[in-house]
Amino acid sequence: MSCCKQSGSDTCCELNFGQAAPDFNLPGVDGRNWSLADFKDKKALVVIFSCNHCPYVIKSEERMIELGKEYQPKGIGFVLISANYIVTHPQDSPENMKKRAEQKGYPFPYLYNEDQKVACNYGAQVTPHIFLFDSEMKLCYRGAIDDNINDSEAVKINYLRDAIEAILAGTPEKITNQETKPVGCSIKWK
Secondary structure, eight states, X not given: OOOOOSSTTSOOOOOOTTOBOOOOEEEBTTSSEEEGGGGTTSSEEEEEEXXXXXXXXXXXXXXXXXXXXXXXXXXXXXXXXXXXXXXTOXXXXXXXXXXXXXXXXXXXXEEEOTTOHHHHHXXXXXXXXXXXXXXXXXXXXXXXXXXXXXXXXXXXXXXXXXXXXXHHTTOGGGOSOSBOOOOSEEOOXX
């Protein structure tokens, strides 16, 4: 599947709920390439479009790490993807991504999408932008991590956690907030 145009100024996809996750094959900061097939045995997959420089990512980074550490042992896959144009945002380069992942102890793969097609195929708009797929790799949730990106202590609704729990309980139809507004920095398109 590819509905991405040549640049961010053109129209990108918007995945529909129940639609399959677009495939990817991207280099990770760990030195290997990762594809959707690497997560085929998972109960669910969380795809987070992220980067190094965005203050909204920085504010929610610890929450992403905590969720990864909590849910990966329960069979939930996590992957972070950065698609920012590094000519205008060199702090998001693969070298700096590797440093960030090591510094923060990322418990999940951190991938670089240089041509930006994966971000476009997923319909990623900002960083962080969350996409949650069930065991059949069908879209179940997209949007924000929770209802307060600025203050983790003031969170009242944990959108991503609630959606993951619904999938683990075998009741993905009970995801009450299937789509929320992602808050973050725009993807830096070429």
